[in-house]
Amino acid sequence: MAETVADQVVRRLGEWGVEQVFGYPGDGINGILAAFGRADNQPRFVQSRHEEMSAFQAVGYAKFSGEVGVCLATSGPGAIHLLNGLYDAKLDHVPVVAVVGQTARSAMGGSYQQEVDLQPLLKDVAGAYLVEVNVAEQLPNALDRAFRAARARQAPTAVIVPADLQEEEYSPPEHEFKHVPSSPPSTPHSVLVPPEDELAHAAAVLNAGRKVAILIGQGARNAAEEVRHVADVTGAGVAKALLGKDVLPDDLPYVTGAIGLLGTRPSYELMRDCDTLLIVGSNLPYSQFLPEFGQARAVQIDMDESVLGMRYPTEVGLVGEAKATLRALLPLLDRHEERSWRETIEGNVASWWETMEQQAMLDAKPVNPIRVVHELSPRLPEDAIVTADSGSSTNWYARNLRMRGRMRGSLSGSLATMGPAVPYAIGAKFAFPDRPVVALAGDGAMQMNGLAELITIARYHRLWSDPRLVVCVFHNNDLNQVTWELRAMGGAPKFEESQSLPEVSYADFAASLGLEAVSVDDPAELGAAWDRVLAADRPAVLDVRCDPEVPPIPPHATFEQVRSTTQALLSGDPNAWHVLVQGAKTKAQELLPGGR
Template identity: 70%
Template sequence: MASQTVADYLLARLREWGVDKVFAFPGDGINGVLAAFGKAGNEPKFIQARHEEMSAFEAVGYAKFSGKVGVCMATSGPGAIHLLNGLYDAKLDHVPVVAIVGQTARSAMGGSYQQEVDLLSLFKDVASDYVQMVTVPEQLPNVLDRALRIALAKRAPTAVIIPSDVQELEYTPPTHAFKMVPSSLGIRWPDIQPDDEAIRGAAELLNQGSKVAMLIGQGARGAAAEVREVAELLGAGVAKALLGKDSLPDDLPYVTGSIGLLGTRPSYEMMRDCDTLLTIGSSFPYTQFMPEDGQARGVQIDIDPGMIGLRYPYEFNIVADSAAALRALIPHLERKADRSWRADLESKITRWWETMHAEAMVEANPINPMRLFSELSDRLPEDAIITADSGSSANWYARQLKFHGQIRGSLSGNLATMGPGVPYAIGAKFAHPERPVIAFAGDGAMQMNGMAELITIHRYWSEWADPRLIVAVLHNDDLNQVTWEMRAMGGVPSFRESQDLPDVDYASFASSLGLQGINVDSPDELGGAWEKALAADRPTVLDVRTDPDIPPIPPHATFEQALNSAKAVMKGDDSAWGFIKEGIKTKAQEFLPQRND
C-alpha cells in the first residue's frame, strides 16, 4: 500500500472538518494535490471554475449562503495572484474563506525560478489574520486547523501555502517532542452574552426615545424574531444595510428598506428625523446617511469588538451575539403608547412601494431596467436565492426587489467589485442545490467573466436537485453605473470610448451551451419570460434589452448631483435628451398620486 502523502493528508483533514467542496483551477504548482483528489475519489469535490478569481468568488458565495467555510485552491504564481480579488471580497464582507495555494519547490526558492512569487508577502494583507507556508509535513495539521478556525472565528480569509515538493512528501505527524506543534479538530463556539449593566442602560436610553430608528446588517440575520419584537415594542422603523437585505423581510410594514447610496427615501428620512438609533450587526460605512451628530442617542450591538463603536457616537457599545443581546434587552423595554412615529413611517413605506412600482412602469427604450426586477418581485419563490453584480443592477436589487419568506440575497457589499454575480450564484447552487438561484448582472460584468462561468454552469447543472439557475443580463451596451457616476458626481459627459460595450447575444451564447436562452426586447414580454425561466428544467439566461438612460440616482439625490448632471448635458453628452426625458418621467412618479391596481 502506498504511503500517505502530505497532499493525501490535506484532503483527509479537510474531510474531517466537513469540507465537501473545493472551488479551484489546476496548475502544476498543485499537481501533488490534484493527484490526491484522484486517489480520494474526488472527495472533497473539486469544482473547476474557468478562472481562479471565479474560484474565489464561488467560495465566497458558497460561504455566504451556506454559513460554512468556503475553500478555494490555485496553483503557484499567477494562479495565486488571480485569487486575490475574490479574497478581498471575503475580507471586506467578513466571510470565512480558506485559500490553499501551491508554491515552487523549496529547492528553487530564491532563485528567480519560473512562477516564483513571494506568496507570504502577497497574501500578507488580504489574509492578514493568518497566512502560513508549510515547509515540512509535521506542520500541516496545525497550519490547516488554525487556518480553518481563524477563518471561522474572524469571518475572514486565511491562506495556506504548500510548496509543490512538500505536497508529494510522505506525511509524518508531529511527534511528542520539542518544537513540534500538535493539533486537534473542531471548535465549540461560546454563547456570547451581553453585559447586564449595559443592557439596562441601553434599555433606559431606548425607552426615553420617541422616534426610534433601527439599522440592521448581516449580523442580525440570525435574530430576525428578536428584531421584530424589539421594533414592535419601540414603535421603530427598521432600515437595512445592503448586506442585511435578507435579514428581515421587506413585506413587514415598518421595514424601510435599504439605506445609503442605493437606499430608499423612507430610510433616508427616518435617519434624518429620528432621535434614537439602535444598530444591530452592521458596520454600514456611509456616515452621511446616519443621523447628524448630537441629533440622536445611540446603541450598537455587534459580536465583533473590532467593529463596535464605529460610524456614530453611540452611548452603549455592546459586544454580544445579536439574538442573545436582544433577548436580554426585551424584558427591560416598555411598549411605546404613542405610535405616531411608526404610523408616519408605515405611510411613507407604503407610498414608497407604490412609487417603485410606478417608476418600474415608466416607458423606456426599449425596457425600463427597474421593470425587470419589479416583474420578478411578485413572482419570487419563497426559497429563492438572489445575487446581484456591482453596477446599476445593484441599485435595482436594493430598491425594487421585495424579499419575503426565506429568500436570501447578497452581492459584493464593501469591495463592490465587478464580476461576482454569476460565480456567487454558482456557489449558492452548490450550497443549496435544492433551491432556485437568480443572478442579476450587467452586460459589462457578463463580458468581464460571467459568460465564461456559463460554461461552469453547463458543466455542473445536471447535478443539482433543482436545475433552476437564472442569469438575467441587463443588456444596454453601456457601463451604466460609471456613466451615471461621471454625470452625477463629476459633471462631465460620458466618454464613449470607455463606456460603450460591444453588442453580444447572451441568449444565443447560452443556447449554444445547451442552456435555455431567452431574448427579451419588449416590456410586455418580461412577465412571461420570468415564468418560463422559473418553470424551466435547466438553467436560463434572460438577455433583456434595457434602456441605459434610466437614471440609477438615489431618490434623495442632492441638488449638487442634479446640477452636475445638467452640466454634463451642456458639455455635450451623447445621450443628453434621452436621460433628461427618462429622468423627468421617473422622478415625477415620486410626486404623483399613487394607487394599487
C-alpha cells in the same frame, strides 16, 4: 502506497466537513490534484474558468451556507488571481480558506518559473492566519488553525504548500520538542452577552426615545425574530444595509428597505427624523445617511468591538452576539404605546412601494430596467437565493426586490467589485442544490467574466436537484453606473470610448451551451419570460435589452448632484435629450398623487 502530504490535505478537508473545493489546476498543486483523484474526488474539486472565479465561488458558498468556503490555486499567477475574491471575503467578513501551491523548496529564491513571494502577497488579505508549510509535521496544525481562524474572525486565511512537499510521505507531529500538535476538527459556537449594567444602560436610552430607528446588517441575520420584537416594543422602523437585505422580509410594513447610496426614500426619512438609533450587526460606511451627529442617542450591538462607534457617535456600545444580546435586552424595554411615529413610517413605506411600481411601469427604450426586477419580485419562489453584481442593476436589486419567506440575497458589499454575481450563484447552488438561484448582472460584468462561468454552470448543473439557476443580464451596452457617476459626481458627459460596450448576444451564447435562453426587447414580454426561465428544467439566461438612460440617482439626490448631471448633459452628452426625458419621468412619479 504511503500517504502523502497532499493526501493528508484532502483527508483533513473532508474531516472539516468540506464537500467541495473551488479551484483551477496548475503544476504548483499537481500533488494535491492527484490526491483528489486517489480520494475518488471527495471532497469534489469544482473547476472554474479562472482562479478569481474560484475565490468568488467560495465566498458565495460561505455567504449562503454559513460554512467555510475553500478555494485552491497553483503558485504564482494562480495565487495572484485569487486576490480579488479573497479581498471580497475580507471586506464582507466571510470565512474562506485558500490552499495555495508554491515553487519547490529547492528552487525558492532562485527566480524560478512562477516563483512569487506569496507570504507578502497574501499577508494583507489573509492576515487573520497565513502560513507556509515546510515539513509534513506542520500540516495538521496549519490547516486546522486556518479553519478555526476563518471561523472565529469571519475572514479569509491561507495555507501555502510547496509543490515538492505535497508529494512527500506524510508523518504526523510527535510528542517532542518543536513539534506542534493539533486537535480534531470541531465547530464550537460561542455566545457572547454584554454585562447586565451595560444592557440596562442601553435599555434606558431606547426607553427614553420617542422616534426610534433600527439599522440592521448581516450581523443581525440570526436575530431576525428578536429584531422584530424590539421593533414592535419600541414602535421603530427598520432600515437595512445592503448585506442585511435578507435579514427581514420587505412585506413587513415598518421595514423601510435599503439605506445609503442605493437606498430608499423611507430609509432616508427614518434616519432624518429619528431621535434614537439602534444599530445591530452593521458597519455601514456612509455616515451621511445616518442621523445628523448629535440628533439621536445611539446604541450599537456588534461582535467586533473595534467597529463600535466607528460610523456614529454611540452612547452605549454592546459587544455581543446579536441574538443573545437582543434576547437579554428585550425584558428591559418598555412598550411604546404612542404609535404616531410607527404610523408615519408605515405610511411612508406604503407610498414608496406605490412609487416604485409607477416608476417600473414607465415606458423606456426598449425596456425599463426597473421593471425587470419589478416583474421578478412577485414571481420569485419563497426559498430563492438572489445574487447581485456591482453596477446600475444593483440599484434595482437594492430598491425594488422585495424579500419574502426564506429568500436570501447578497452581493459584493464593501469591495463592490464587478463580476461576483454569477460565481456567487454557482457557490450558492453547491450550498443549496435544492433551491432556485437568480443572478442579476449587468452586461459589463457578463463580458468581464460571467460569460465564461456559464460554461461552469453548464458543466455542473446536473449535480443540482433543482436545476434552476437563472442569470438575468441587463443588456444596455453601457458601463452604466460609472456613466451616471461621471454625470452626477463630476459633471462630465458620457465618454463613449470608455463607457460603451461591444454588442454580444448573451442568449445565443447560453443556447450554444445547451442552456435555456430567452431574449426580451419588449416590456410586455417580461412577465412571461420570467415565468419561462423560472420553470425551466435547466439553467437559463434571460437577456433583457434595457434603456441605459433610466437614472439610478437616489430619491434624496442632492442639488449639487442634479446640477452636475444637468451640466454634463449640456456639455455634449451623446444621449442628453433622452436622459433628461427619462429622468424627468422617473422623478415625476415621486410627486404625483399616490407617489412621493
